[in-house]
Amino acid sequence: MPDPTPAEILADPQLWPAEPPQAMELQRRLAPQVRCEPLPARSVRLVAGLDVSYDNTRLAAAAVVMDLTTMRVVETATGAGTPRFPYVSGLFAFRELPPLLHALDGLRCRPDVLLCDGAGQAHPRRCGLACHVGVLLNRPTVGVAKSPLGTPGGVPERGRGAWASQRHGDTEVGRVLRTRSGVRPVYVSVGHRVTLEDACALTLRATPSYRLPEPIRAADQLSRRRLAEQH
DNA sequence: GCGACAG
């Protein structure tokens, strides 16, 4: 059957537990559904950056789609909402996903891959936000976090492109990647339907100038503006 | 029990 739409996901009560124990249980069910597979590199052109801003009362999400070959913004969409779940480390998908799905629902184009502001498999239950949204939508996703969740990983060399592994026992759950020489690295992990290698390569391609990928920076700014103009 | 803890 066809991939679920953001609206269908939002409407499914089974996917929105109210309490942390049930949320953790859902993550344990989603984690095994993550698939690591090569992202057909030449077909990757449209990359969507996702981010959420919030204050005490409201959440505002943004999706910014950019064409990687030109680095131009192709389309943007936003979504808003009221917090339905407390902030709990390791569970923030349950807080940020609803407005994010509203934003994705407003997109007319179909991005080749989604870049998420947060962890993918580098997560206590191997189901960070990037895995969560990727599995639910059955779309390729990559997690790019500004700080590590759990295992800090190694320290990469100073130059752009250098990386070190983030391991959980014998498995490499993510990479500490230097996107700018001499600048604090980012933490890249697989969300869904990408390999860790492709996730890092894509992150670098999407990050020509600053520490964070351009689509994520744009989504950060847009969601912030969206939040500001609500009040 | 204590500390750490994506955004």
Next chain:
DNA sequence: ATCTTGTCGC
């Protein structure tokens, strides 16, 4: 996440 402008340095 957010409170927040200019400023020091490569």
